Amino acid sequence: MVIASVDGSMTSFDxxxxxxxxSLRDFQAKIxxxxxxxxxxxxxxxxxxxxxxxxxxxxxxxxQGTPEExxxxxxxxxxxxxxxxxxxxxxxxxxxxxxxxxxxxxxxRLVCTCPMQEKP
Amino acid sequence: MVIASVDGSMTSFDxxxxxxxxSLRDFQAKIxxxxxxxxxxxxxxxxxxxxxxxxxxxxxxxxQGTPEExxxxxxxxxxxxxxxxxxxxxxxxxxxxxxxxxxxxxxxRLVCTCPMQEKP
Numbered sequence: 159m160v161i162a163s164v165d166g167s168m169t170s171f172d173x174x175x176x177x178x179x180x181s182l183r184d185f186q187a188k189i190x191x192x193x194x195x196x197x198x199x200x201x202x203x204x205x206x207x208x209x210x211x212x213x214x215x216x217x218x219x220x221x222q223g224t225p226e227e228x229x230x231x232x233x234x235x236x237x238x239x240x241x242x243x244x245x246x247x248x249x250x251x252x253x254x255x256x257x258x259x260x261x262x263x264x265x266x267r268l269v270c271t272c273p274m275q276e277k278p
Numbered sequence: 279m280v281i282a283s284v285d286g287s288m289t290s291f292d293x294x295x296x297x298x299x300x301s302l303r304d305f306q307a308k309i310x311x312x313x314x315x316x317x318x319x320x321x322x323x324x325x326x327x328x329x330x331x332x333x334x335x336x337x338x339x340x341x342q343g344t345p346e347e348x349x350x351x352x353x354x355x356x357x358x359x360x361x362x363x364x365x366x367x368x369x370x371x372x373x374x375x376x377x378x379x380x381x382x383x384x385x386x387r388l389v390c391t392c393p394m395q396e397k398p
Contacts, residue, residue: 180371183299185378192382192390199394202340213333220322220366229368233377235359236370239352246340248349250356251300257353258305262312270312274319 183251189240197245205245209238303371309360317365325365329358 197205212234219231243250257263262270317325336351343351363370377383382390 178369178372178375179301179303180374181299182302182305185302185374188378188388191388192378196390196394206337206340209333213329217326220326220362225367228366229373230377232359232363232368232370233373236356236374237378239355239359242340243352246348247345248352249298250352252298253349253353254300254305254356255298257350258308258312258357268308268311270316274316 181251182254183249185236186240186243186250189237190244193241194244197241202242202245205238205242209235209242212238301371302374303369305356306360306363306370309357310364313361314364317361322362322365325358325362329355329362332358 200208212231216228216231216235219228223231240250243253260266261268262272264270264272320328332351332354336348336355339348339351360370363373380386381388382392384390384392384396
């Protein structure tokens, strides 16, 4: 997907990947470009409040939203997580690799065999 | 990063991408492979409770965690979002493209110019 940036150059979420797939690192960078100046002014606490609002909207959409509404609420929650990660200096892609890159963190398997109550 | 699957074949989060970057679609598929059988038994409501627990741990880590602990809590929150998305039948990558692929959903720009209180 190619989009026009504010300075007229062309950019994309997925220039190296298949259509509609997103590199998490690219997405976090895009959210940083879009919102970082505002995010640092708001800080982690103020940004976390926005995340909680979006989590509430996700809960509502899971109960009674259309599939389209539900998808957009998931997108908002991930975007606000990326925003907080930017302010906190966390690379989400590396974090996921570290925790889940070798399989389930509990049992170490690609198909988890942990007891039901122990999913990590 | 190459990891061994339960059947002995080799798989990877990022076989087509640079080291430690993750395709969001690949990650969601890996979480599905690891946990889907448990997730459908638990259902959306039970899974959402786990997400909330992890959101609380993220808040705690933002207050007083080490950088390593903070990164792992972000990873857990995204993993539980991916789990719920799997149960609800939502493709996170497509959802992000739809909402944020053309820039800020509010002002349409790659660097948001919305008023401070209106970040979408």
